[in-house]
Amino acid sequence: MENRPVHFIWILDVSYSMMGEKIGQLNYAIREAIPEMQSVAHDNPAAQLLLRVLTFSSTANWHIANPTPVESFTWQDVQVDGGTNLGDALYAVARELETPPMPQRALKPVLALVSDGQPLDEWRDGLRAIDATPWGKKAVRVAIGIGADADRGVLQEFLANPELQVLDANSPKQLAAAIRWASTAAVKAASQPVAGGTPGGAKQLAPAYAPPALDDDDDDDVW
Template sequence: MANRPVHFIWLLDCSYSMLGEKIGQLNYAIREAVPEMRAVADDNPAAQLLLRTLTFSTTAQWHHKDPVPVDDFVWQDVQVDGTTNLGEALHVVAAELRTPPMPQRALKPVLALVSDGVPTDDWKAGLKAIDETPWGRKAVRMAIAIGTDADRSVLQEFLGNPELQPLDANSPKQLAAAIRWASTAAVKAASQPVAGSATTKVTQPPYAPPVLDDDDDDVW
């Protein structure tokens, strides 16, 4: 069977509240997760894993605009700037989930949202735009809440499935674990052929963040 693409899109909160350790640990965690994503892709030869990154702060912009095969993907650190325009980011992604530019024979795309705060624009309109695209409804969605200030209700609505929960990342150790788990679990789920209707649910395998202990230098 010919390779079918799996489009994996990171949506990363790069607002000023991510300044300092949070953005540094996010860059580190994704960079370290890429080799594990390659390993998962190697285990699913019928799927071609393509990565890209969208950042959102005062504006939403592509950090890696063109889909890059995972074997060729090189992480480039993101930087912080401004507010939290999640709605704009979701609109930008929605435009990529139409056919075209998405090929008809693609596998389920992956949307992985990471945020530590509260959206500062109309995020509901952006989410509606994604939900109105066939590929948006089929997408495997992951969400990571960084720290206690993250709006988990927004992330829960983004997931669009009451059986799924945002992943908690309240320390550098938990963020690294959440990024690694979301990357690999999502790729495994997306690499299976689309079956059933556009509303087919994705079941999230069990996940538990590492327990905070006295060795954790920072708790967010």
């Protein structure tokens, strides 16, 4: 079977509200999830998993700009800086979901949004830009809300599917579990060709694509 790319894009909130334990745990969780992503890629030889990372604060920046094969991917820690301009980030992602630069015969991309706050810009304009691209409509989307201040309404709109749920990460343990799930289950969903050969169809997400219940310890830190 022809090897087809799965583009996985982390969209990470690195605003000042992430300072301290949150940003440290985010870096740790993604770094620890990379071997599991490599294992998922190994089990899906028909798909080539390519990773990149976009961060957003007062501006959006490609932290890792080039689509990098997961086999050679090395995590580079992100740092906090500025406000929460989610719209800028979504516009940047939308530009990458056009064809080109996306190849015509890719599998569904994965967009994984992680945030602990509320956007300070016109973020819906950026979301509409994603939705206006063919690959944006087809994408498997995951949203993780860190702590009590994360705007779950914004994250739910990003998912664009009422049957999907925002993953709540209110402690280091929950964040690690959420990142691990997003790094594996979403990739598995994206790696499966759509039934009937119609990418982006209404039934593109398998029933198994549902966030898990995240257990926690009573003595764990709560954000």
